[in-house]
Amino acid sequence: MSLPPKTKYGELSWAESFGFVTTVLTLPVALLWNVVTTAYAPFNKDRSVKRVAGDSALRYAISRLSVPQLQWAFGTTRSVYEQWTKANKLTSTIDELGQDARLMWIGPKRLDRVVLFSHGGAFSLPASDFGLSFWRYVQLELAKQNIEIGFALFSYSLYPTATFPTPLKQAGLALEFLLAAGVKPQNLQIVGDSAGANLILQLFSHMLHPRADMPEIHLAAPLRGAYLISPWVNLTADSKSHTENDGRDFIGKETLRGWGALILADVPEADSAFAEPVRAPEWWFKGVDRLVERVLVTAGGAECLRDDIVVVGEALKKHHAKTEIVVQAGGLHEDMFLDFLVNESKLGSLTPLTVAWLAAGFTEDTSA
Secondary structure (H helix, E strand, O other): OOOOOOOOOOOOOHHHHHHHHHHHHHHHHHHHHHHHHHOOOHHHOOOOHHHHHHHHHHHHHHHHOOHHHHHHHHOOHHHHHHHHHHHOOOOOEEEEEEOOEEEEEEOOOOOOOEEEEEOOOOOOOOOOHHHHHHHHHHHHHHHOOOOOOEEEEEEOOOOOOOOOOHHHHHHHHHHHHHHHOOOOHHHEEEEEEOHHHHHHHHHHHHHHOOOOOOOOOOOOOOEOEEEEEOOOOOOOOOOHHHHHOOOOOOOOHHHHHHHHHHHHOOOOHHHHHHHOHHHOOOOOOOOHHHOEOOEEEEEEOOOOOHHHHHHHHHHHHHHOOOEEEEEEOOOOOOHHHHHHHOOOOOOOOHHHHHHHHHHHHHHOOOOO
């Protein structure tokens, strides 16, 4: 596969600008057709028309826009965060970590109980505003149970500004910053979706197999929990579920393959286990039970990455008995976020599961 030339983040040529406008103008017709033809398809039987429309719009845009076009449209994680906090009447609180990495706090900054969130986006796109809305909902649901948490969004450098292993080095800075600030490992849960979940696995890989190009990370105690939402563990997009769910998921096989090729172009063969956990040897995650008390891995039954996520989940489970794998029936890639894209009133099963799992981590004795 030939790769497009690298440009600055979000920089568009005249042709790409024209293509962006064309995609936006044709979206309404394409959206109407897609909703009419798929709203009552078996894989959409539990979704409202509003939700089907949201999925369809996202699918249409992602399948037709290049990474630079999407970057131009979405902006940066900082701009998304600042616009979102303003719209939700929340204070913008940002900690600079160095090396162009940041922690951005949702709600009040507090260090007694913390969730560290690593966002997805194929290492190329920023955090989404609807993803932040999902986590704010979770935060407020926990508060109803008298579980007040600090929620830190980890902002890392994106392609093509940075390539592997820069985001991993920045993730190490984020973790070390929180620990140095006084957050106890047993009061810290880390969560990530898609590429962000891949980054969590990279962090575990570094702790288990330290890289010479970054400082080692030593934990005084295991982290309370790690939650991997639709982790992007196969960047080559070559499993059976990629073909089976192509056209159902909002990110198709060819899009995933193209995005993966951009990232893998800068990954040496020797580092393939870091970048693509599905290709790691079976012993790779031995010792992960010393790093984290409990692990939750979720996938959608109708997402392209489903088979690969289950494979990696089982690999973790082999070395960590407290690993739970949940496949949402009919779910798409990071399905719970999509409900918040369209302000869906009927939330999918993974949303209450997320609240309950995080709550248990902060209230129950999980070390027994």
